[in-house]
Amino acid sequence: MSTLVGIMVLTLVTILVVEIGNRVNAPWPALMVLVGVGIAWIPGQHLNVPNDLVLPLLLPPLLYTAAERTSWRMFRMRWRTIVIFAVGLTIFTTAMVSGTAWLLYAGMGLPAALVLGAMVSPPDPVAVEAVSKTVPLPRRILSTLQTEGLFNDAVALVIFEVALAALESGEEIQPRELLADFLVGLVLAVIVGLVLATGIRFIVRLSDNAIASAAATVVLPYGAYLIADSIEASGVLAVVVAALEYRRTESPDDVEERLVRASFWEVAELILTGLAFGLIGEGFQDVLSEYGSQVWRMIGKGLIIALVVVVVRLVYLVVLTRVNRMRGTPIMAPRTWKEAIVMTWGGMRGLITLALAVSLPRFIGPGDEYFSERAQLIVASCMVLVVTLLIAGLTMPWLLRVLNVGSEAEVERKQERELAHSAARRAFDAIHEMEDLPDPVVERIDAVVEQLESGLLERTVVEDIDEDINTRRTNRAILYQVQKTALAAARESLIEARNQTGADPVVVDRVLQRLDLQTSLMRKRD
Template sequence: MDLLVLVIVLMLGAIVLVGVGEKLRLPWPALMVVMATLVGLVPAWREVSIDPHLILPLFLPPLLYATAQRTSWSLLRGRWRAVVGLALVLTTITIAAVAGTALAVVPGMTVAAAIAIGAAVAPPDPVAVEAIAGPVGIPRRLTTTLQSEGLFNDAVAIVVFTAAIGATQTGRPFGVDVLGEFALGLVLAVVIGLAAATAGGWLSDHVADVAGRNAITLVLPFAVYILAEELHASGVVAVVVAAVQTASRRGGDDVEDRLTGRAFWDVVELLVTGVAFGLIGVELYQVVAEAGPELGRMVGHAAIVCAVVVGVRALWLLLLLALHRRARDPWVAPRTWQESLILTWGGMRGLATLALALAIPTVGADGPLESRPEILVIAAAVVLVTLVLPALTLPTLVRVLGVQGAHEAEQRAERELIARASRAAVAHLRAQSRSGELPEEAAARIEQALGQLDDAVAGELPHEYSDRIKEFRKRRKVATALQADAFRVARDEVVRARNEAGVDPEVADRVLRELDLRSRR
């Protein structure tokens, strides 16, 4: 019962802090961590905890799915440098650097345990990027780089972590056979994700109720994650693949599904994110409480590990900056030292880091794992330094560095997509007019209505739009049919553009949402 009460309190806290964060212009998830840490002071909740082995299966699938469905295959292909350079190479380097540091500074640390803590603190959290970095004014080019990294680095870290924990339990040395396990699990995860998306799409096509179709999208990430983990594949990659494939198969006519699904997932993401970040805060308090009188010494070691984590990331991004200066792809990041600094500070650790650290067993093959309390303190310190501190300082840093000025390019891309959709719809109307199916005057007036879409996306939606449509035609039924036909063509054009290279899926989704809203009216 205490756990249930705690979860409800965290949900209510998330709802309240969304408004508080807007007032204070601070990311609400960071405030959630601070608030939940204070919740740990309540005596009744000090002993309340959740099985660390359940944290990832409960919270990671829906949050990964919500983040991944905002991307596309073309964007991931364009971000292959981020996936390889950051999610794979940087994660591996960070694991090695942290493991070496832990072995050097923590007394009694075994090689397997050092690799385990390295794997726990190495991967930045895509959920944190979506919840914190996005709203503070970071350009989409940088945000999508962080998201592309975050969607796949957990897969690398979890495979290494699992192998390291297996070594601590069996006493076997940690070997390079983890590479084969990772490659096999990656391939199997892709197959599972594609198959699940296909099965989910088939099931949605045969469910008439829109609430039922939305329920399928909620069940799908959990089912995919559990199935992949049971088959020793990467549950993270399987969920990401399923989400991207599901988003890419949506057609222009799925208006109701998109509108209700967006509202449904906004609520789910808000509550799950709030509880997830709240549990981070609660666990941070408990970790500090369990450290006891040794906390001071442990914090000193943790500070060294934090410096290594941030330093390795900074050096790697400076190296990527030197390599990217000659790249012609306009979406490649970083391109300046300011962008390197933002990407370094945006490498926020969160739910996965703490969940993995808590999952480290108390007993190994050779007896009690005496370094476990210090491992937890290190993980908690990394979360505080890379999540809470950046969340509170990123808005100021973005403003001081002047990075937010790149939003002009995103607005231009949005307007270009609006113009493309309008041209497609107008061309269709003109073709109908020439064939005699539509009077020239009606086509001209509907073309004028489509031209107002740019203002609507900017937040200036004319409420009298329906009345104007009625004036265009004497018969409402005919006018509605013409309007639906025009917006159908426009939606199809935006859906087609969403899967093209160089088009930001989030920009396409904003335009598509406005078209959906106007279509429903």
């Protein structure tokens, strides 16, 4: 089966899994684990993607879509969460897993053990969000998990790259050199991300075509990753910086681009998810064909690694719970031991673990020797996925019921109402600044603003006014300008809210998307 046909078939399977997940109210990434396991037992090669192309193919878009869900403001707001979870917990998990692997696997050196630790340490925000659509996770907990998932990839990938480089060179890891390389790579990555985002934004400003503008966001992550990698900087950090800067400089009037961009990346993320699970299935298939019954022993050790991942996370969160209580930080999660358990179960591994596992080379070292630990690392990664994604994803509703962890959805809905009201207020003020409005139009202003606030103009109301046909046409045109002004002011309010302290970017984007949809519909009718 050719690579292209294999990808198409895998995409169709992924679409079916998504639909099955919707029907049975189960997170589809968890169900994709079963697809990967199934592929492992189907004989024959299906995808044939070279290992050295896996990371450049999968990582840039995955990192870009994750960074799209946040902002510089959110980065500053939640720096404590980032330091505690994305940095502290990731490094702690990597260290504990690496130590366990070094003791558990005979003959495994420290670099290979670090590779495994880095592979399985970062939870995946995509998996968490998929689960959140099927179970009522408290927003504060979900927000912490999402923030953790947005930045822990960078930390884990830096460790992974350094450990893999040590394996390829055959040299020992030097902590001082590691820190120096990281700092230099960090500075260069920031420069690459900022310059590329600024350049592409300048080019996009020259075009009025929403599809062409959205297509530029394909160049952005891949360009940032490849340029940074070519100068030995961190491609991961370059992509994150480029995405954050590009999103910061967007205009309230970039309506069609946002809609096209959001739709494109949702589709791309789904296809890449299917491809990643297919590749891990093939990787496991290779292990089965090469090691036969010995795989069961590898599976047993992999389950021990998975157990260590879960226990380490639980211990870290329980300690953090006590710290939060002592410091009196009510907005931090977790606050109780129940929340610590939920967040432990919510630390689902996903695409990054998959991408790193399938990117492992078959031959490594100065002498291009066979990478004997590769099979063990792949099996261990699969077991971590089974425990933290499949089992955790499917049992999360049961866990929430047993622990009786209350949903904070009402708080989220309140913030959404406040955002809608603020946008409508801005629209109302903007309309009243318009001059020479006919009385029939003035009488309709309140209705227009009320409709904007309640449903963000889900349908355009243009009713006949009891005047002659020419006056009606004139007033319709004026009413169109009123609506256009109202929508522009509301978009401006939401863009400002996204960059202000206290507003959740996810909630703002949800309200903004409704506004963009209505604006796009009105422009098509124009």
